[in-house]
Amino acid sequence: MSLAIETTNLTRRFGTLTAVAGLNLSVRSGEIFGFLGPNGAGKTTTIRMLCGLLLPSEGTARVAGLDVRRDAEAIKRRVGYMSQRFSLYGDLTAEENLDFFAGVYRLSGPERRGRVSQTLERVGLADRRRELTEHLSGGLKQRLALGCALVHSPSILFLDEPTAGADPPSRQRIWDLLYEAAAEGRTILVTTHYVEEAERCQTIGFMHRGRFIGLGSPEQCKAEMGEAILEVDALPVMQAAAVARRLDGVTGVSIYGHTLRVFAKTTTHLRHHLQEALVAQGVAVKSIRAVAPTLEDVFMSLTRGAQDDNGRG
Amino acid sequence: MLAVVGHVARKETRQILRDRRSLLLILVMPIVLTFLFGKALETGELRQIPSVILNQDGSPESNVIVTAFSTYDEVQLQGEVATLQEAQERLAQGKIKAAIVIPRGFMRQIEAGEEAQLQLLLDGTDNNSAPIVEGVARRVIQRYNTERAIKGLWARGMRPDRGRRLIQPVFVQTEIRYNPGLQYLSYVMPGVIGLTLQLLTVMLMAVTIPRERERGTLDQLMATPITRTELILGKLLPYFGISLLNVATILFVADRWFNVPVVERLALLLTLCALFVLSSLATGLLISTVSRSQFQAVQIAVFYILPVFMLSGAYAPIEAIPDYIRPISSLFPLMYFSRAVRAVTLRGAGLPLVWKDLVILGGFVLILLYWAVLSFRKRVA
Numbered sequence: 001m002s003l004a005i006e007t008t009n010l011t012r013r014f015g016t017l018t019a020v021a022g023l024n025l026s027v028r029s030g031e032i033f034g035f036l037g038p039n040g041a042g043k044t045t046t047i048r049m050l051c052g053l054l055l056p057s058e059g060t061a062r063v064a065g066l067d068v069r070r071d072a073e074a075i076k077r078r079v080g081y082m083s084q085r086f087s088l089y090g091d092l093t094a095e096e097n098l099d100f101f102a103g104v105y106r107l108s109g110p111e112r113r114g115r116v117s118q119t120l121e122r123v124g125l126a127d128r129r130r131e132l133t134e135h136l137s138g139g140l141k142q143r144l145a146l147g148c149a150l151v152h153s154p155s156i157l158f159l160d161e162p163t164a165g166a167d168p169p170s171r172q173r174i175w176d177l178l179y180e181a182a183a184e185g186r187t188i189l190v191t192t193h194y195v196e197e198a199e200r201c202q203t204i205g206f207m208h209r210g211r212f213i214g215l216g217s218p219e220q221c222k223a224e225m226g227e228a229i230l231e232v233d234a235l236p237v238m239q240a241a242a243v244a245r246r247l248d249g250v251t252g253v254s255i256y257g258h259t260l261r262v263f264a265k266t267t268t269h270l271r272h273h274l275q276e277a278l279v280a281q282g283v284a285v286k287s288i289r290a291v292a293p294t295l296e297d298v299f300m301s302l303t304r305g306a307q308d309d310n311g312r313g
Numbered sequence: 314m315l316a317v318v319g320h321v322a323r324k325e326t327r328q329i330l331r332d333r334r335s336l337l338l339i340l341v342m343p344i345v346l347t348f349l350f351g352k353a354l355e356t357g358e359l360r361q362i363p364s365v366i367l368n369q370d371g372s373p374e375s376n377v378i379v380t381a382f383s384t385y386d387e388v389q390l391q392g393e394v395a396t397l398q399e400a401q402e403r404l405a406q407g408k409i410k411a412a413i414v415i416p417r418g419f420m421r422q423i424e425a426g427e428e429a430q431l432q433l434l435l436d437g438t439d440n441n442s443a444p445i446v447e448g449v450a451r452r453v454i455q456r457y458n459t460e461r462a463i464k465g466l467w468a469r470g471m472r473p474d475r476g477r478r479l480i481q482p483v484f485v486q487t488e489i490r491y492n493p494g495l496q497y498l499s500y501v502m503p504g505v506i507g508l509t510l511q512l513l514t515v516m517l518m519a520v521t522i523p524r525e526r527e528r529g530t531l532d533q534l535m536a537t538p539i540t541r542t543e544l545i546l547g548k549l550l551p552y553f554g555i556s557l558l559n560v561a562t563i564l565f566v567a568d569r570w571f572n573v574p575v576v577e578r579l580a581l582l583l584t585l586c587a588l589f590v591l592s593s594l595a596t597g598l599l600i601s602t603v604s605r606s607q608f609q610a611v612q613i614a615v616f617y618i619l620p621v622f623m624l625s626g627a628y629a630p631i632e633a634i635p636d637y638i639r640p641i642s643s644l645f646p647l648m649y650f651s652r653a654v655r656a657v658t659l660r661g662a663g664l665p666l667v668w669k670d671l672v673i674l675g676g677f678v679l680i681l682l683y684w685a686v687l688s689f690r691k692r693v694a
Contacts, residue, residue, distance in 0.1 A: 051536050055694045072692060073538050081536035087529035091331050092324065103320030104537045148533070 004029045004156050004187035005050060009059035011210075012045050019045040021210035022059065027189060027203070029155075032182050034201030035191035036299060042210040043191040044084055047158045050189070051081045064156055077105070080149030084160040084191075086141055090134030094125050094144050097133055098151055105152035115151055123147040123177065139170030146177055157181060159190040163197065175200060195296040206299065208306040214298065221298045226305075227251060228267040229293055230274065232260040233286040240283045247277055252304050254297075261291075263301055314543055321539070321547020325521075329551055339517065343509050343559045347566045350505040354628075355498045355571075361389040362442045364411040367400050368393055372420035378431065381453045382413060387445050400434060410436045411446040423461075491660045502573050503654035504627025506563055507647045510586065511593045512618060514556050518597025519610040521548050522689075527607060541689045545602075545682065549594055556590040578657050581664060585653050588674040592646040595681030602689040621645050626652070646677045 005027040012020040020042040027033045035043045048054040050063050052072030061068040064078045088097045098119055102112045120126045123143040128136065133144060142162060149157060159178075163171040175197070182188055190201070198204045199218050206214035206221075214221055234240040237258055244253045244262050249270055252263040264270050271288055278285050293301070329336060366382065368375050383390055391409060394400045400412035414432035422429040433450055435443040459480055466476035525531035534544070564582065568575035575582060596617065604610035621627075624634060625647040634642055642648050653670035656662035664671075 053532065053535055053692060055692055073540075076536060076538040079536075081533070083529065083532050083536075085529045085532075087533040089324065089328065089530055090528070091328050096324070096327060100320055100324045101533075101537065104317055104534070104539045106317065106538065108316060 007061040011058035013057045031202045032188045034198045034204040037207035041207040079156045080154035082149040082159045095129035101148045102151045119147045156187045214302045230262045231291045317543040318547045322550040326551040346509045363409045364388045367414045369417040370419035374420040375415040410442040504651045507650045514593035515597040519600040519614040520607045522601040523604045523607045560586040589650040592677040598685040
């Protein structure tokens with residue numbers, strides 16, 4: 001199977017800070033690859049290296065079969081990039097922005113005009129093509145930015161938080177566009193903070209401090225999570241959480257409304273201990289049951305694990 | 314490549330045209346500046362230096378001296394004062410630049426054949442005024458002496474014309490070419506034109522790339538296969554167009570209100586202006602490529618323009634600058650521009666006399682543009 005993106009020991013340092021620490025990444029052609037991780041994990045730095053905006057300090061990276069050090073400009077012709085921050089010209093109209101980027105990507109004449117109006121239709125901005133970009137809503141700006149990244153028909157799309165700050169319907173529109181692009185055979189590398197968006201990716205990579213701490217399909221990630229979870233329905237919930245946290249074997253507790261999710265390496269005996277401890281503290285327990293992890297659980301568990309590792313190291 | 318340059322130029326033009334307030338400033342400022350600078354320097358020769366007379370003698374002869382001073386345009390007699398102390402006070406307060414003192418006994422000494430004195434109290438802090446008043450005093454006294462001598466000789470039987478020749482056997486005959494009125498304005502106007510063009514072009518151009526950097530659009534642009542040359546040339550073109558418009562208005566103002574003969578050598582002047590403006594824009598672009606923020610770009614631009622003001626010979630002759638500083642002056646395109654425009658407007662010089670400056674300006678354009686392209690980095694190392 002051909003790889004759209006392949007990195008070996010990709011590293012980027014800024015002074016004493018190592019933003020990306022020996023990342024090995026393989027993205028298959030045509031797949032949607034999700035980059036997850038807290039702020040400062042190195043997602044943006046990785047994307048910027050892959051787009052040819054930033055030179056790696058160490059390691060190699062190939063994008064569309066081309067080396068990022070040697071062939072950055074050739075890579076740029078084949079990829080589309082949408083940066084985290086809105087970066088189109090606010091004082092140009094939607095159509096002018098698209099036309100400008102199409103021109104800069106060297107599309108000429110009728111082909112350019114065709115692609116521009118096609119893209120306007122595609123991202124749903126055809127009727128607002130003559131509005132100044134700065135007057136568009138956040139969601140529309142994001143769709144236009146995606147359009148600008150798509151206008152030259154790239155084989156790979158790098159999207160750095162394309163839905164940041166967008167409301168759910170806008171996010172849905174953008175994901176529809178991403179699926180459409182993927183269906184056309186484009187490879188998509190997308191970073192996100194939203195766990196439910198990660199569920200939509202074929203492969204996800206959890207980044208933490210410049211390296212992957214989890215990698216695989218959403219199902220794999222859930223299956224391979226090294227912890228089990230008990231869902232506890234108890235009142236008062238804050239007191240229950242405090243009790244659970246003090247218990248041996250508990251690695252973490254998250255509160256969701258009226259229920260707790262209690263993480264532990266194993267729950268074989270824990271369930272019984274937890275029940276006793278809660279009752280002893282006067283907490284009213286409605287139910288305790290073992291549940292399957294969600295991707296968010298995986299995310300929490302991995303981040304916690306990595307922080308513990310760092311704490312020890 | 315040309316197509317991409319065109320796309321960048323079109324984008325820049327749209328942005329310039331949409332920023333109405335800046336556009337107005339860009340178009341009006343050069344006219345206002347040329348007018349203000351020109352008017353401020355029009356009376357570059359010092360006149361009407363405020364002075365007082367302390368006539369302690371109060372004699373007919375001292376009155377002749379007072380009258381003689383009042384005929385000179387350079388000094389403005391603000392009445393008489395009664396005491397030396399009063400004269401000194403007004404000098405100390407900066408209300409006057411000079412006090413002309415005719416001491417008691419002035420006439421008696423002259424009549425008795427003793428040495429009489431005219432005293433000057435000058436404010437040396439203003440090193441322009443002091444020598445001018447001194448010069449006026451010398452001329453007043455020389456004329457007074459001559460007239461008295463002629464009268465004396467006449468009394469002894471010598472005809473006044475012969476007496477004058479005896480006292481003043483030699484005269485200086487001067488013929489001034491090219492700027493017969495010896496007007497400072499005619500000398501300085503090419504410098505004013507150059508400075509105005511320079512100020513505007515460097516500032517405008519210097520902020521363009523940092524502005525894109527600050528707005529985040531540079532990042533998006535860098536992710537495209539645009540080349541550095543395409544970006545630099547694309548940004549240059551629209552601003553070159555605007556600058557040519559400014560050249561036209563400035564030359565019009567100079568011709569209409571400041572007697573700069575523009576029409577006679579229009580083609581040559583336009584070529585000089587166009588090349589100079591290009592070199593200025595290229596300087597701005599170079600500043601633009603090395604600046605991280607608009608603020609920094611303006612800072613660097615100011616640090617560039619200030620020495621240009623002082624050292625390029627725009628206001629004062631380049632010969633007044635010491636030899637060891639002059640190599641710095643030769644780094645500024647404005648020096649060649651002022652020199653060439655001066656030659657054209659004051660001496661009516663044609664291409665044969667200014668082609669060297671044209672070539673030098675062209676060289677600046679190429680080197681600065683190339684430098685700007687090289688110093689622009691598409692990728693952060």
